[in-house]
Amino acid sequence: MKPPTEAELRILKVLWGRGASTAREVQAELPPPEVGYTTVLKLLQIMEKKRLVNVDRGERAHTYAARHDREATLGGLARDFVERIFDGATEEMVLHLVPKTSLDTKEIANLRQRLAALRKTSGGRHDS
Helix, strand or coil, X not given: CCCCCHHHHHHHXXXXXXXXXXXXXHHHXXXXXXXXXXXXXXXXXXXXXXXXEEEECCCCCCEEEECCCHHHHHHHHHXXXXXXXXXXXXXXXXXXXXXXXXCCHHHXXXXXXXXXXXXXXXXXXXXX
């Protein structure tokens, strides 16, 4: 899958929140800065070619839906980011994203629980 541009990601966020929508409905939900209807329609057409959205042409106003769910798309973007920027070093990325002073005790405990759950289900590395 070709990664979405920033504008395409804004549209995907609308589609994930609303579900299948017309171009006009997407345009109405986009956060500022305002984007014109024809721009949204053109972006949706490009996104269809990139296989980011599916289109239902059954009605006069075509309905667009995200082809992949939010988690799959964001997971792919995160993996790509880690590979390109940190040469695959996830731990280094986390250390850059989470300064020691920005998390409270509850957030740290929550992250530990989530990491433990990932360790159990991933079947991946178990080194600590």
